[in-house]
Amino acid sequence: MAKDISVPFSYTKDGIYYFERRVPRDLQKHYSASKIAYSLRTRSSSVAASRATRAAQQLDEYWYHLRIKGSELPGKHLLRMQQNATKAPGSLLPSEHDDNATVSQSEAVAIYLRLKGQNRPVTFHRAAERACGYVIDVCGDKDLLGYSKADATRFRDAFIERKLTGSSITRIFGTVRSVVNLAASEVGVNITNPFTGVYYDRQSGVIERAPLPADVIKAVQRECMKIDDDLRWLVALISDTGLRLAEAAGLLREDLVVDADIPHVVVREHPWRRLKTCTSARVVPLTGMSL
Template sequence: MPETISCPFTFVKDGVFYFTRRIPKELLEHYSSPRIAYSLRTRSARIAEARARRAADQLDEYWYHLRSQRTELPGKHMLRQMITVGVGATPLMSPPASTSAVQLSEAVGVYLRQKGRGKSKTFHRAAERACGYVIDVCGDRPLDAYTKSDANAFRDALIARGLAGSSITRVFGTVRAVTNFAASEMGLALTNPFAGVYYDRDAGVTERQPVATEAMDAIQQLCKAADDEMRWLVALVSDTGMRLGEAAGLLREDLEADAKGKIVAHIRLHPWRRLKTKGSERAVPLEGMAEWAAKRVLATSGRSKFAFPRYNTGEMTNANSASAALNKWMKEHAGQETTMHGFRHAMRDRLRAVECPADIVDQIGGWQTDGVGHSYGSGYPIEVLR
């Protein structure tokens, strides 16, 4: 006799029950699909109901933690704090006997409230995503409940996802940063199990190659022929070695002509485009195709304050969109190994080839220069850099 139990969060396909749950709209940014669906591996309605309810409860708990990180919940300010009213008053809520009561999902909230101020959405998403991976694999536990075997299982899960060694390094680095910071804030003595985990850091990593001289010449000629906003951006990067985000986020007023009519690009911190390091803020003299591109930008009449309005339509410079479009165009005309970031590698090689001093190279490219002495003074004048 067939079972007739109604199973919430399920559907049946070929007699097998499947779990399905729509992602809440406010949490869609954490997922790659608007719906979760997978096989419950049973034809029994009773078993399917139990498995589906358990999965739904786990999701509700996880979504609660995600929401609590971005919403001021009633009484949230009282959590794990000694609240006193008047002299000699007793605590309304005693602190936990051990700060190990702080779970990883809460640690993410602590980390982002303190370290995430003024940081980009990318910074927040990286912390939430990396620790979300840990929770998916090992569960949401108190910080000092995670073990080395948990960290190894997490590593194996990342490898199974197909992540390259460099991506695994970034994920582990974020998890270590979150757990170390939260443990420090809560006064928890913690030996971080996510430190010192072995994996092949070179697995799946392809070394970025500089753009070859022949390819660069061809690309620059194509930029002149096309003479549009996208190609101006390519040309500007090609003869400066700027990071693509730095160039794409420029204002027209950041391109400033000196007394001799020579143009200097001022790489500044802007609300819509952050800089990678403090040393990234600099002035870069423009020569060659970079100067041509800047003059074309300034000669264009328009209402936008941006040098490249195509990639500044919202609150943030869309460097990812620029990278995807420009890399596709370059690969079509200069080979699959050619990328926008290859111009940055090429600039380093070009400056080496003329025996440019390393600290001048660093100042032109916005690279970090080692040594305390390099933090003194204002750096080389524009005339020397040019």
């Protein structure tokens, strides 16, 4: 890591600028870490200086409210929801007497994670925070009613400029739409989501994966028989069932039913291994090398 005195609150790693600022001691109770650090996503010192300065100003404003009003305002990445605090969850909602009030993007993601993030893996939380963090970086942390279609297209153009694949853009837009829709519903406002119906080439950069040829699968299976250890058993099980690696690695012995009329494996959720989707729970016949 290296410091660049021309860019405040920053350091560089592999040529990329990162924002870094320590949380004041009197406010650390609101945070899950002692400092805030994230990539500024640029190699340009002038761009980094602008972004770092803006981030520092936003933090100063947040910290002012935290000190003066005791507000538990959600931070962009590390400020955690105080679910056990005396303030009710509804305190994030706007005043019922303010017809034009809604919530900011950073507040929206906090509402989203509070409602839909229960018992979800850390990757779910990171995906929502990352996607909405992109919105804040490109378009600002606006009130939900303040975003326009021009903001959404600028958001899209930023990803195209970074050469993200169409599937990655689709995933990010899907998360942002879900956050905006749920938060708007929670605060009781009707909104035309500007992040809906944005055009881009969904096939851009997407490479269709070809299935492994049968002779390659047979060669792998022969090697599994030769080496004959637990890792090769796992590969062999996957080779003829199509199970996901995580599904196969998370099985219990009783999930393998080999004495039935049709030998099969029961794929189900365990405390140590979640399923990717609710419909992933299934019974898969054991045949060939997997049996």
